[in-house]
Amino acid sequence: MIKANSSAPVFPKSAAGPTVPSNAAGGNRHAAGTKEGKAKRGSAQVMLTLVAQTAPALAQAGMIWYVVCQGRWILLLLLLPSLTGTLAMVLLSLLRMHRRSSSAPPAGAQSAYGTVSDRASLSTTTENETLQDLAKLASDPGPQLESRLLESGPSGSQGPPWQGIVHAWLAASGTSAPAVIGIRPDLGPLVIDLPRDGPHALVAGTTGSGKSVFLQTWCLALAASQPPDRLNLVLLDFKGGAGFGLLARLPHTVGCVTNLDLERAVRALNGLQRELERRQRLVARAGVEDTARMADPPARLVVVIDEFQALRQLLPDYLDRLTSLASQGRSLGMNLVACTQQTMGQVSAQMRANMNLGICLRVRDPLQSRELLGSSCATAIDPACPGLGFLEQGRGLQAFRTCPAADPQALVGQIIKASRFCGSRPPAPLFSPPLPEHDPACGQVLWQSGQPQVPLGHMDDGVLLHLYRLPLKGHTALIGPRGRGKSTLLALLARSLLTLMKPGARPEPGFDLRITRRTGHGYSSREFPGTVPSPPHGRQDGSRALIWILDDAQDLLDPLCQDPLAPLLQEALGQEAATVILAVDTASALRRPERFSRRLVFPCGERGADLAAGIPADQLATLPTRPSAIPGRCLVLEAGLAIPLQVFSLAVKQTNP
Incomplete structure (x- = not known):
């Protein structure tokens, strides 16, 4: 579970603090000028709205006059409902503008956040704290992932990492999947428990912001904290396989595909749909509402997608499988992590409504940052510091920095060694490659x-x-x-x-x-x-x-x-x-x-x-x-x-x- 600071998740103040105008009268004149400009813009918007809604009504009235003159009464019956709806929209807009003007507070009136100048001051303070948080995280890369594994081992243990992994597996809980993937501004660990904080996550970031490293670190942390019989991974890499090629060796991985083999990717999505239906039957047969309440629940299945927008473009007819997973996967022990460069227009509203966890690394478009975090703070991240980002799960923003593994390949080897030590059986694959063109194998009668x-x-x-x-x-x-x-x-x-x-x-x-x-x-x-x-x-x-x-x-x-x-x-x-x-x-x-x-x-x-x-x-x-x-x-x-x-x-x- 993500550990939040005791204070609000805003960014620390700078040494100089927020700038306060020395001339209060000048500040008032500036505020008055701002109000006057906003009033003019508001009036212009009102006029444009009335013109946009009245013009169709005039055109429809002219058509009705022409139809009456021609005696085409059937067309009149078709045009009257349209004119009635347009006039209703005009009246509704006038009522809304009247309510806004009657409920607008007088100049200088107090609100829940103070006066206009107070809210401006608060915004300036938050921005300064944001910048200072980013500067603190940029100056301290934090510990590497391997050190976290040693910390989770037995007290005083100085053995190899696989021993710490075994100890973490023995202490793992079946209802949670915590993963330490970075540090916070207070230099404390950033722990994400996907079943509790999600159940699904949406990760955004531009090219070079560190998305693939973030996903790789998250998967390695999950594999190091949960045994293969409790957690499985399905990896869909639509950027050529460069990001997840190493993770395919994990004993937790039950499927890994890339955009270079679309036929196999289709099989993966069909396999996810079949697994979803299988778990529905298991839950119904057990008479419970959640797999966590089953006596012998299936392993939690985490589906990680890198470059979701590429999957959407190449396989648009199969997105309903992922939509079903997002809407029904929580109670079936299935979680989705979708990573994309552009969230706006790429993730459907139905899927986005089930993704409670939003993670945004550096982006260029403020609208994209606001769409995911409710703030444009992700645009202030330094391009020279990949791995910096913000996390939002409904309890306010939290800055973090990814702490990747120093040697991911060696860490995968340690996880494999821990699996062999525990005698873990490899999980059954969720899907298989397509039929080969030549099959020299043979079975027994x-x-x-x-x-x-x-x-x-x-x-x-x-x-x-x-x-x-x-x-x-x-x-x-x-x-x-x-x-x-x-x-x-x-x-x-x-x-x-x-x-x-x-x-x-x-x-x-x-x-x-x-x-x-x-x-x-x-x-x-x-x-x-x-x-x-x-x-x-x-x-x-x-x-x-x-x-x-x-x-x-x-x-x-x-x-x-x-x-x-x-x-x-x-x-x-x-x-x-x-x-x-x-x-x-x-x-x-x-x-x-x-x-x-x-x-x-x-x-x-x-x-x-x-x-x-x-x-x-x-x-x-x-x-x-x-x-x-x-x-x-x-x-x-x-x-x-x-x-x-x-x-x-x-x-x-x-x-x-």
Whole structure:
């Protein structure tokens, strides 16, 4: 929690103090001249307001006269409400000016802050105190972040920083996240407890004012005060990754993206929305209003965005995710820290209303400083002293100076060492990179209900990647033109099943395997009988189940095909105990697509053909620009879903059955 001074958060007086006019009469004449000038400006504003509001009324009255002369009564009904509203605005303005003139205090009258000259004196005193506060902070950079970690360690401890970090983690509270990030004018530490002082923060500052260093110091202080199982970080760096590249190594970081990879940034924002919904379900299931009241609450999630205005420009359609986080994140243990060069017009009113904590480093525009702090004091910061700034959280301004780490890379190493010492498990990533174009990884065959599930690649649900295992139950069709990876997928499947057919394999397969390929003179097949009968999955005659893999099967599906395998294929497609995995060039070659409960469609790049193959239009719009240029990229169409899949590439020499 931010520790406020006992006195009002204004800046110390200068040695000379405020200047007091020696001639009181001269000061009165100056005040009278100022009042007269203000009165003239006020009269001019009144006249301009009346002209601006009366002119539309005159124009509308003329249009009504013309409409009456022409006898167009329908247009008259449309114009009367507009004229009535304009006249109402004019009357309302006259009433407001009358109230202001009747309630204006007489010259020299006292107010809550004294006379006009008293308020001017108070403003001058505050400005002088502001300048002296800045001068004091500029002359004393304060202690470095590492020294704060040693102070938080055991009494008399002179060990390495990681020991102090472990001690801070053991003493951490689950409902707060204090972080020492700088010093105040009285040289005391500036402590920000985001859950209590925020819950969200808006940081502003021009280029070179020290925003990135401030954010880096804040994240390091949070990581040094909270263990990874209580606090996680999501870093969105839209200035090329220069600011958060080091922080990505922290054990607390569950996601780090930059503006150089917008596809991954979209996944991050979708992941935040999914996490928000997951926590809503957790709170509802626990029957509480806040995650802090849960018996086992999820780790606090702090989302830090550098250069928010760049995110807004590059991904305007995804800002609703951040707006939802700002409005609902407090009770769900999610906090937002948005940093930008320009706050005016960049942060929506709905998001700004939930950001109680305002931090402003040096800015050039007084309006920007007033919009965030209610004062233009941030324009007085010396450009030669980055890290100086002001904090406003509803209890008055407070000047501060950031105290960065002397060696951030070494400090990250100490935090990693503390995590290893405590045996902390790395948190699950909030999102993953997109599907790779080449995936050499491979998984093991999983047995479920006596049937093998063969790993074929990784699926992408839009946020995370999942290993996809093909269940060998029901028929599967691979649809796509030549050269897209269908044969590779079938070879991968055949190799996995042949491994199960080897003598001594456990568990032993209860099925027969048939592999059919096209040759120059038709089709050739090879049979691999199983070793154990499978009554539950076999036919009534006691024979084992059949798994049939066919490549280039479009000719065999033709009703006029004379190949001896054609009737056998039709028979297998009608049997419940058989599993057929075949590849065809087009969806029309299936003849009866309802017999295939699962289809893997390889996009060809032609929209009409891809739609005809079964790819939904909305899913087709989210695919890469040239999905047909990525071998092995397909979509799994099953149970009404269409999920992208990247098939494993064969890293070793294929088995030639």
